[in-house]
Amino acid sequence: MLRNTISLFLFLFFFSFLSAQNSVIGFSTDNASEQLKLESAFEKNLNATNLDNWMQRMAAEPHWVGTKYGEDNAKWIQKQFKSWGYDAKIETYDILFPYPIERVLELLGPTPYKAKLTAVPVDGDPFTAQGDALLPSYNAFSIDGDVTAELVFVNYGIPKDYEELEKLGISVKGKIVIAKYQGSWRGIKPKLAAENGAIGCIIYSDPQDDGYGQGDVYPKGAYKNKTGVQRGSVMDMPTYPGDVLTPGYAATKDAKRLDRKDAPTITKIPVLPISYEDAQPLLAALEGPVAPTSWRGGLPITYHIGPGPAKVHLKLTFDWKLVPAHNVIATMKGTDFPDQWVMRGNHHDAWVHGANDPVSGMVALMEEARVVGELAKNGQKPKRTVVYCAWDAEEPGLIGSTEWVEDHKKELQQKVVAYINTDGNGRGFLGAGGSHSLQAMVKEVAGTVKDPQTGVSIKERKIAKQMVSGGEDTFSLYALGSGSDYTPFIQHAGIASLNLGFGGENGGGEYHTIYDTYPHYKRFKDPNFAYGVALANTAGRITLRLANADVLPFDFKEWYTTVSGYWEEIKTDADQMRKAVEKHNKLVKSNAFVLASDPQKEFNEPAAKKDVPYLNFAPVQNELASLNTTIKMLSLTNGIQISKAKQEELNQKLIGAERMLTAEKGLPRRPWFKHQIYAPGFYTGYGVKTLPGVREAIEQKDWKEAQEQITVLSNTLQSFNNFLAELNAIIR
Ligand SMILES: [Zn+2]
Numbered sequence: 001m002l003r004n005t006i007s008l009f010l011f012l013f014f015f016s017f018l019s020a021q022n023s024v025i026g027f028s029t030d031n032a033s034e035q036l037k038l039e040s041a042f043e044k045n046l047n048a049t050n051l052d053n054w055m056q057r058m059a060a061e062p063h064w065v066g067t068k069y070g071e072d073n074a075k076w077i078q079k080q081f082k083s084w085g086y087d088a089k090i091e092t093y094d095i096l097f098p099y100p101i102e103r104v105l106e107l108l109g110p111t112p113y114k115a116k117l118t119a120v121p122v123d124g125d126p127f128t129a130q131g132d133a134l135l136p137s138y139n140a141f142s143i144d145g146d147v148t149a150e151l152v153f154v155n156y157g158i159p160k161d162y163e164e165l166e167k168l169g170i171s172v173k174g175k176i177v178i179a180k181y182q183g184s185w186r187g188i189k190p191k192l193a194a195e196n197g198a199i200g201c202i203i204y205s206d207p208q209d210d211g212y213g214q215g216d217v218y219p220k221g222a223y224k225n226k227t228g229v230q231r232g233s234v235m236d237m238p239t240y241p242g243d244v245l246t247p248g249y250a251a252t253k254d255a256k257r258l259d260r261k262d263a264p265t266i267t268k269i270p271v272l273p274i275s276y277e278d279a280q281p282l283l284a285a286l287e288g289p290v291a292p293t294s295w296r297g298g299l300p301i302t303y304h305i306g307p308g309p310a311k312v313h314l315k316l317t318f319d320w321k322l323v324p325a326h327n328v329i330a331t332m333k334g335t336d337f338p339d340q341w342v343m344r345g346n347h348h349d350a351w352v353h354g355a356n357d358p359v360s361g362m363v364a365l366m367e368e369a370r371v372v373g374e375l376a377k378n379g380q381k382p383k384r385t386v387v388y389c390a391w392d393a394e395e396p397g398l399i400g401s402t403e404w405v406e407d408h409k410k411e412l413q414q415k416v417v418a419y420i421n422t423d424g425n426g427r428g429f430l431g432a433g434g435s436h437s438l439q440a441m442v443k444e445v446a447g448t449v450k451d452p453q454t455g456v457s458i459k460e461r462k463i464a465k466q467m468v469s470g471g472e473d474t475f476s477l478y479a480l481g482s483g484s485d486y487t488p489f490i491q492h493a494g495i496a497s498l499n500l501g502f503g504g505e506n507g508g509g510e511y512h513t514i515y516d517t518y519p520h521y522k523r524f525k526d527p528n529f530a531y532g533v534a535l536a537n538t539a540g541r542i543t544l545r546l547a548n549a550d551v552l553p554f555d556f557k558e559w560y561t562t563v564s565g566y567w568e569e570i571k572t573d574a575d576q577m578r579k580a581v582e583k584h585n586k587l588v589k590s591n592a593f594v595l596a597s598d599p600q601k602e603f604n605e606p607a608a609k610k611d612v613p614y615l616n617f618a619p620v621q622n623e624l625a626s627l628n629t630t631i632k633m634l635s636l637t638n639g640i641q642i643s644k645a646k647q648e649e650l651n652q653k654l655i656g657a658e659r660m661l662t663a664e665k666g667l668p669r670r671p672w673f674k675h676q677i678y679a680p681g682f683y684t685g686y687g688v689k690t691l692p693g694v695r696e697a698i699e700q701k702d703w704k705e706a707q708e709q710i711t712v713l714s715n716t717l718q719s720f721n722n723f724l725a726e727l728n729a730i731i732r
Contacts, residue, residue, distance in 0.1 A: 078090055093399075140232070141265065141266050143267050168289055170306075190269055201270070228513040244263040326400075344388050346362045405488035416489070429505075430461070438555075452533070486499050490658070550640050571617055574706075626721055
């Protein structure tokens with residue numbers, strides 16, 4: 001008995017030793033310990049001082065696409081990569097980029113006011129005093145325009161705000177709308193305003209959202225002072241991102257370009273962002289109904305909706321010219337599998353200085369690349385090729401990365417194992433999004449990286465954060481919508497992708513303003529670059545695992561749980577919609593809505609709504625059931641035991657796994673977006689819609705399209721199922 005207990009104990013000890021020390025997804029036991037040794041050498045070499053120095057270099061001057069300093073930065077980055085042993089080149093595209101020439105916004109009456117449209121320099125931050133070198137505040141890809149009309153306040157300017165306006169009987173037709181930033185990606189605001197008949201759009205930052213309502217304002221604190229203005233693109237990226245004149249193909253020198261008037265992703269109405277100092281007189285001049293409680297912001301006024309009597313004049317002219325976008329592409333050839341690429345990227349262009357966005361992420365990527373280069377010089381070269389990229393023109397519309405992916409699409413689809421994106425980085429908790437086939441691997445890596453403040457793993461810290469706010473107690477990746485350079489990789493080319501960054505303890509109002517500077521970053525974001533190093537450590541380990549794995553570390557069990565969860569959500573939503581309409585119509589029939597007396601007649605009595613039909617969900621339901629069976633049988637871990645030749649066959653196939661989830665025809669009305677599991681929402685912008693074909697059709701109450709998209713989705717799932725069965729056949 002005793003002997004048995006001892007041997008059981010020894011067995012358990014040995015087993016836990018094995019799983020703690022030598023188990024890494026995708027690696028044989030021997031290679032796993034080699035890999036872990038390599039990763040700790042990698043971690044030891046990471047140096048926070050480099051990040052600090054490089055940020056000072058790159059964020060010294062404004063560097064939006066087309067600037068001299070932007071080009072300088074690209075050449076300097078190339079030089080660094082070369083010195084670390086990479087084959088580094090610059091690939092340039094000629095892209096359309098509007099520069100503001102004329103910006104006029106005035107309140108004509110009742111009390112005239114001319115908007116200043118200028119953020120002021122502040123004490124202790126010399127970068128904010130660079131005057132004419134700073135890019136004027138504007139929204140890129142607003143159309144030129146000269147409009148005068150009454151003003152209407154539309155809250156965040158998202159679909160449910162227009163529903164509220166309709167209930168109140170207020171139309172924006174022929175008016176200029178003023179919307180708060182936030183609540184959605186900014187480009188949705190002019191898009192919806194135009195669809196509702198507005199002729200101009202103003203977007204302002206309300207102090208409740210990222211100004212004094214949140215904390216002390218800059219320079220005393222991190223939040224937006226009264227003059228700060230958020231720049232940003234309003235290109236219709238949910239239709240297609242990238243150069244507006246070359247949809248779906250690269251903006252090379254001789255590319256055939258659309259006429260600007262035919263470019264569908266330029267806004268239909270002029271749009272301008274302003275500060276809350278400039279917004280206050282406009283909002284104060286509105287009358288009409290008092291805005292609903294949830295619409296009111298932090299200004300010391302009563303928020304009215306209008307329309308009028310405030311009447312405004314908005315005039316915008318841009319210099320529409322082609323400018324060069326310089327992508328830096330740095331390659332280190334793999335020793336064993338040079339034609340399998342692991343890609344890493346971050347953008348280098350900024351709206352102004354961009355210390356946080358994008359330089360904080362860029363310097364982490366560079367430190368990671370430096371150490372990978374260092375290890376290679378010591379004979380520890382990656383087995384697969386690693387490619388580090390610094391993208392240009394991300395800010396105006398993911399343009400540098402999109403053009404590059406469109407240019408090299410075929411080759412990338414054959415070779416790229418995965419693309420790992422970073423962007424601005426802060427302090428706090430790991431945010432990780434991406435292809436759910438990579439979730440198990442990312443979780444494993446997050447378990448090995450230590451949080452700089454607490455010493456627990458970044459995985460534990462992330463889970464603790466979720467649990468405090470009532471969330472799940474497991475590690476998961478969020479689904480990718482849009483908003484950074486992973487979009488062309490995953491949404492268009494069907495390449496497995498990740499997006500990584502830390503945040504949550506570095507709130508501020510500097511985003512896309514002249515206040516996103518080195519002094520601001522050092523005081524409020526990540527003062528010692530400890531989280532910059534943590535980001536390099538996390539992304540670097542992921543890159544090295546993908547580069548050296550025996551069997552590429554994909555896992556479809558967690559993928560299945562996630563995707564079938566999305567499907568359940570959709571079914572529940574459709575069911576609830578149908579029940580709500582049934583109940584509503586019953587009440588209408590019984591006259592429950594008729595008001596006894598309504599002297600102001602502000603509310604229209606609701607009419608009967610169109611019934612929600614029963615959709616036939618069975619095709620997808622059936623495919624999910626057979627996928628479940630296939631995935632339960634599929635053990636990629638067993639792939640470690642098969643012959644090298646078979647492993648190579650398996651890996652070559654795994655590279656194509658994500659692409660099996662795309663449909664060449666793309667999504668309805670936006671063929672550029674080919675992924676059938678994740679897409680940015682047509683009316684949410686950056687916000688993701690999962691299983692977008694079916695989900696958006698239901699949300700738009702287009703039942704015919706919903707049924708068609710159920711067929712499309714079930715076809716995609718069926719070919720994915722066949723594909724996984726083929727993997728299984730290789731392993732067995
Ligand atoms: Zn960015």
